[in-house]
Amino acid sequence: MGIQMSDGSMRKNILSPSILAADFSVLGEQIREAEAAGAAYLHIDVMDGVFVPSISFGMPVVKSIRRITGMVFDVHLMIVGPERYIKEFAQCGADSITFHLEAAEDAEDLIEQIHGLGCRAGMSIKPQTPVEAVRKYLKHLDMLLVMTVEPGFGGQQYIPESTERIRQIRQMAEELRTDLDIQVDGGITRENVRTVLDAGANVIVAGSAVFKGNITENIHALTAQF
């Protein structure tokens, strides 16, 4: 269920199903099924049609589903000017807010603001952003999200070069002795989940691999490898 760290503590592996791949006509039921099957987090992809080509959903959806589940709400903001909306997402029930480094005006300030709202702070990088760009933020962050596809759509193929990027960021975090969560998002399946865990990721987003087909069975197939 995790990996032993040098100080003897355990790093926990967590599944975060992405509702982008859910059937929105029965969203509540599908979330309840994911929770019952053992998923601890719920990954909520917010897209604005500017930072990424597509548009997904926003505050009203988050607010509605907050009433039906106690899962940790892991909000992934794929929007320009994320500083404009963090307060509203916190008020709607986000527990963790992740913004994109490429979209932030002042990432350090944003991390502080997210913490000030009582949320965990995450920062994400797209596949083309050099991993070195995150180093100076790691000790302030709760989570670093390594995008393993170009953000914007579910159902894409995992980019193989991501494995080395995850490994490098885990190494950076270890050098800094920070107990960082490393999240991966995009193209994660039951076939490659072990690869990303071995590289150092511990928060696993899965959209299609959870919501396409039998949700309970899919979750068990993924978490059995944790």
Ligand code: DX5
């Ligand atoms: C993509 C989103 C992902 C997406 C993952 O931009 O950030 O969270 O839902 O979907 P799958 O797991 O189907 O690649």
Ligand code: ZN
């Ligand atoms: Zn996402």
